[in-house]
Amino acid sequence: MSFGIDPVHFGIILVTNIQIGLITPPMAANLFVSARINKSSIPEMWPYVLRFLIPSIIGLLIITYVPGLALWWK
Numbered sequence: 582m583s584f585g586i587d588p589v590h591f592g593i594i595l596v597t598n599i600q601i602g603l604i605t606p607p608m609a610a611n612l613f614v615s616a617r618i619n620k621s622s623i624p625e626m627w628p629y630v631l632r633f634l635i636p637s638i639i640g641l642l643i644i645t646y647v648p649g650l651a652l653w654w655k
Contacts, residue, residue, distance in 0.1 A: 590644075593651050597641045604630055604637075 582588065603611040606623070616626050644651045 587648070587652060590648050590652055594641070594645055597637070597644055601634065601637050601641065604633060 602608055606612070609623075612623060612626060612630060616623055619626070
């Protein structure tokens with residue numbers, strides 16, 4: 582709060598970043614689990630991950646730089 586950041590907005594940004602981190606290497610916990618379930622490799626899964634990764638990054642940029650969209654109820 583002393584930096585002028587709304588705690589709710591910070592929480593939304595944090596959760597969105599964690600979601601992106603769970604589908605991208607090197608951590609990629611969700612990616613490893615889904616590859617194991619499908620019995621496929623990580624490189625085989627990567628084109629399908631990009632379908633989620635690119636919109637997630639665009640959404641993160643919008644949430645970060647246009648806080649009015651993320652905090653419309655406040």
